[in-house]
Amino acid sequence: RRPPDSSPDFRHRLAFAVEADRLKTVSRGTTLFDGSRRERSGEHSWHVALMALVLAPHADVPADVARAVRMLLVHDIVEIDAGDNPIHGSFDAAEVERAERKAADRLYGMLPERAGAALRALWDEFEAARTADALWGKAIDRVQPVLANLAAGGGSWRDYPVDMAKMEGRVGAKVKKGAPEIWNALLPDIRAWFAVNRP
Amino acid sequence: RRPPDSSPDFRHRLAFAVEADRLKTVSRGTTLFDGSRRERSGEHSWHVALMALVLAPHADVPADVARAVRMLLVHDIVEIDAGDNPIHGSFDAAEVERAERKAADRLYGMLPERAGAALRALWDEFEAARTADALWGKAIDRVQPVLANLAAGGGSWRDYPVDMAKMEGRVGAKVKKGAPEIWNALLPDIRAWFAVNRP
Ligand SMILES: [Ca+2]
Numbered sequence: 001r002r003p004p005d006s007s008p009d010f011r012h013r014l015a016f017a018v019e020a021d022r023l024k025t026v027s028r029g030t031t032l033f034d035g036s037r038r039e040r041s042g043e044h045s046w047h048v049a050l051m052a053l054v055l056a057p058h059a060d061v062p063a064d065v066a067r068a069v070r071m072l073l074v075h076d077i078v079e080i081d082a083g084d085n086p087i088h089g090s091f092d093a094a095e096v097e098r099a100e101r102k103a104a105d106r107l108y109g110m111l112p113e114r115a116g117a118a119l120r121a122l123w124d125e126f127e128a129a130r131t132a133d134a135l136w137g138k139a140i141d142r143v144q145p146v147l148a149n150l151a152a153g154g155g156s157w158r159d160y161p162v163d164m165a166k167m168e169g170r171v172g173a174k175v176k177k178g179a180p181e182i183w184n185a186l187l188p189d190i191r192a193w194f195a196v197n198r199p
Numbered sequence: 200r201r202p203p204d205s206s207p208d209f210r211h212r213l214a215f216a217v218e219a220d221r222l223k224t225v226s227r228g229t230t231l232f233d234g235s236r237r238e239r240s241g242e243h244s245w246h247v248a249l250m251a252l253v254l255a256p257h258a259d260v261p262a263d264v265a266r267a268v269r270m271l272l273v274h275d276i277v278e279i280d281a282g283d284n285p286i287h288g289s290f291d292a293a294e295v296e297r298a299e300r301k302a303a304d305r306l307y308g309m310l311p312e313r314a315g316a317a318l319r320a321l322w323d324e325f326e327a328a329r330t331a332d333a334l335w336g337k338a339i340d341r342v343q344p345v346l347a348n349l350a351a352g353g354g355s356w357r358d359y360p361v362d363m364a365k366m367e368g369r370v371g372a373k374v375k376k377g378a379p380e381i382w383n384a385l386l387p388d389i390r391a392w393f394a395v396n397r398p
Contacts, residue, residue, distance in 0.1 A: 046245030
């Protein structure tokens with residue numbers, strides 16, 4: 001009989017793990033907190049998963065942290081094919097959505113069927129942003145770049161025509177759905193930066 | 200009364216999340232799978248957490264995947280202070296252990312007491328490598344650089360005086376404790392590289 005190590009199930013999982021490495025080369029709009037270089041999507045995924053874990057008591061609705069962490073580990077995998085689309089950048093939302101769905105089909109489709117469907121369902125749930133776990137994950141994903149920009153003295157805010165109203169509408173609204181306490185805590189610092197730099 | 204957002208608990212958790220960003224600047228001995236640059240410890244932590252999730256059915260002893268993922272998310276945080284010590288490099292093991300324990304005291308100590316103690320206990324469990332969850336996490340942490348080196352045509356193996364016997368002793372022994380199936384699956388490719396490059 002064939003040794004277990006050559007089972008097609010294992011080879012598919014391994015191929016996905018190898019392909020995932022490419023997320024480390026996808027550059028994001030934001031920088032590291034020290035401003036030294038652009039953040040990559042792989043390390044961003046680690047940071048938001050860790051934040052979802054350590055900030056969990058501050059979720060608005062108690063979330064299943066393990067599920068939120070799993071969502072965040074896979075939430076940007078589509079960027080391997082579709083790239084990162086900065087929140088304050090200009091892009092065709094329908095086109096991005098099409099590209100990301102196609103990427104999800106290919107990438108989650110590398111896994112054995114049930115495993116791929118489970119991770120794809122997690123990603124769909126994250127994107128739909130309606131369950132407590134997805135709202136918590138989304139809030140962390142949106143607030144992490146805010147922390148980066150505050151730490152870096154502006155960071156990616158300097159690269160885009162973003163003002164306090166856009167921040168409230170595009171970022172604050174989403175953070176507040178999952179983590180209003182965190183948004184409210186950061187608001188004085190955010191307002192202070194925009195008052196000085198985008199009066 | 201004080202607003203909840205200024206509670207010391209939240210500020211400590213947030214400070215830890217901000218400090219954690221520095222792990223993205225710690226360079227490892229290994230490269231990305233495409234060989235283009237050194238891997239950083241932050242992105243490595245994401246990759247091993249994801250691998251622990253997608254390869255879980257191939258753990259030797261069934262592991263609590265959520266716990267193994269949490270361990271891997273925090274397993275390298277000590278490197279913010281202590282740096283990375285490549286497995287095939289030469290270093291004083293006792294000195295490294297001392298530096299890492301001091302780093303763990305400081306970094307996990309930034310969190311509220313119970314949260315910090317919980318993550319510190321997870322890290323201690325990972326380092327002790329005796330529970331099923333830790334053995335699974337360790338196996339993944341050890342095998343990920345092997346995948347990187349195989350993908351990169353040698354990678355960090357070229358930088359150190361490592362041969363097949365050292366691979367078996369330092370890497371294989373640890374991978375086999377948690378994931379013998381994975382080690383056995385990779386063994387033909389590993390042997391082939393060393394047969395050609397370190398005959
Ligand atoms: Ca590691």
